Amino acid sequence: MSIMKEALKTFEEHLKLNKMRMTQERRQLFSLVMSLKTHFNSEEVLEKIKKKNLQVSRATVYRVLPVLVKANLIQQSLLQEGQAHFEVKWNKDHHDHLICSVCNKIIEFKDNTIEILQREIATKYGFYLEDHVMELVGKCKTCKKN
C-alpha cells in the first residue's frame, strides 16, 4: 500500500475512533497538507486553498490542522505558545526549561553536555550560533499522579 493511502487510513481510523466524520473539506485539507515538503503555517494553507480554488473556509483550516496533529500526521512546533514571555537575564546563568503541560510549572535546568553538543551541531552545519531554545514539555511529578 502506498504511503499516502496508509496515511489516509490512519486519518480515517482516527476520525472513526473519535466519532468524527470524513468530509470533503477534510479530504481536501489532508491531500493538500500531506503533500507539503516543508514547514508551513495556517495562513499559507489558506492561500494554497484559494490558489487551487478549493472550497474550504478559514475556520475549517483552523479546525482541521489540530485534528491532523492529533492523528499524528503532522506536528506543530511548540514554538509559539501563548504570549511573549521574558525573564531577567542579568547576573543569571543561562538555563533551559522543563514545563508542565498541566499546571504550567517551570523548572530551570542546565546541562553542559547538551550545551556543548549544540555548539558542535551549529559548527557542523556552518552556523554561527546566536541563541537557542530547549524546552522539555511533560507532566510534573504532581500532575503525573492525577
Add this chain to the structure above:
Amino acid sequence: MSIMKEALKTFEEHLKLNKMRMTQERRQLFSLVMSLKTHFNSEEVLEKIKKKNLQVSRATVYRVLPVLVKANLIQQSLLQEGQAHFEVKWNKDHHDHLICSVCNKIIEFKDNTIEILQREIATKYGFYLEDHVMELVGKCKTCKKN
C-alpha cells in the same frame, strides 16, 4: 558597586550608545522588571504598573521590553515567535531545527545523545516527558559572510 547599580549602568550605556534617552518611564520599567524573580509577560508588567500607580503606558511597555532585551538585561523566550507553524510528521523521524536569524532557512537535524540526555533530565526531575522543542538560532553559512 551593587548588582542593581551595575545593571543600571549597563542600561544607561546601552542607551547612550544607541542615541537613546533615559526617561522616567524607562527608569521605572527598569526597576520594576529587574526586581522580578520569575518569568513574566508584557501584560503582567502592565498590571504591576497599574497596581503601583506608575505612569507608564501599554505602548511604552511594549517598546521598552525589547530595549531591555537588546541591552542584555532580560531575555525573551524564543517560544512564541510569529504564527503557529507545522510540518508533516507522518513517515518522518523526529528532528530538531537550526534556524537562520537572517534568511529564516531551516535545517533539520537529530542528535541521539541529546535526545537521551533530555530523557534523563526529565526523569531526574520526576517529569513524564511528552515532547520537546530544541531550536538553535544563528547565522547560516551564507548569511554569516554578509
Add this chain to the structure above:
DNA sequence: CACCTTATTGAGACTAAATCTCAATAAAAA
C-alpha cells in the same frame, strides 16, 4: 433507498496580543 440524528461547515462577529500613528512632551545638547 429514505430517514434521522448529529457532526460539520461558512460567514462574519469577536478577542487578544501587539503594533502603529501623530500631536504633545521632555531629554539633553548647544
Add this chain to the structure above:
DNA sequence: TTTTTATTGAGATTTAGTCTCAATAAGGTG
C-alpha cells in the same frame, strides 16, 4: 535658555486565531 529630536500616551489598527449559529451533509439504521 533655546533648539533639536527622541519619546510618550491614547486610541486606532493589524494579525492570528476563536466563536456563534443557522444551514448543510455525513453516515448509521430500518
